[in-house]
Amino acid sequence: MDDAALPSFLPSLLDTTKPTIARVYDASLGGKDNFDVDRRVWERIRAAAPHQGDVSQMNRRWLARVVGYLADEVGINQFLDLGSGLPTTENTHEVAQRHNPEVQVVYVDIDPICSAHGRAMLEENDFTTFVEADMTRTADLLKHPDVVRRIDLDQPVALMQCGTLHHVPDEVDPAGMMREYIDALPSGSYVAMTHFWDPAEEDAELSKKARELEHAFTKLGLGSGYYRTREQIASLFGDLEMIEPGLVGLEDWWPTGPRVRRLWPEQHLILGGVGRKP
Helix, strand or coil: CCCCCCCCCCCCCCCCCCCCHHHHHHHHCCCCCCCHHHHHHHHHHHHHCCCHHHHHHHHHHHHHHHHHHHHHHHCCCEEEEECCCCCCCCCHHHHHHHHCCCCEEEEEECCHHHHHHHHHHCCCCCCEEEEECCCCCHHHHHCCHHHHHHCCCCCCCEEEEECCHHHCCHHHCHHHHHHHHHHHCCCCCEEEEEEEECCHHHCHHHHHHHHHHHHHHHHCCCCCCCCECHHHHHHCCCCCEECCCCCEEHHHCCCCCCCCCCCCHHHHCEEEEEEECC
């Protein structure tokens, strides 16, 4: 995107001098809704992890498989997608509404460009909306008028946390935040999550790579991107019942077919899982 010529739907006070998680992620997917500052951060991350873009693509494929499963096989008809980022191909609403055109989808992101761009793109979609809000303020988010209007917390909900919680620092208490969300969900709801992974004692060499990547994310411009252990990630699901195969590498969660090549080291350093509230 040309920093000097912002599209008319974007807020005039948008700060294009600071990178954002959503726009750097867009750059990693090869999108065009990012600025020079975001692309510079992305290039620094790529210098440390040349195949981190493959991780972003893999994360997107995982989201599509999970949303398809929840909308089709399980029959979930309302999705709350937190930290959703910018609209791109195979969004939650696109996948879910292929199975049921009247699935309600609420996207939430703190970045104003996501909200402005999303609303512009979805003006004619009566079952999807964008909310500009801070997902770490659980009570405020769940009381937001657009969330209350679209999401019925008396009926099962799919809560999506796809590549989001690894940007929440420990001092914010992501596990405590997730307990608040899970407590608010009705029985029969699902939580889908992916998170950067530090294998720690499971694989010392990959753990070293995870530490290098965390440094690249947190110290070279983006300011967040924390690699947590398997136990720490599992704690974010609280007491939910994990759907088989549990908390695993993304390509091991109900893949569409046999693997055609070995994964890059970066692709091993993210786990995903889906939990159900009894």
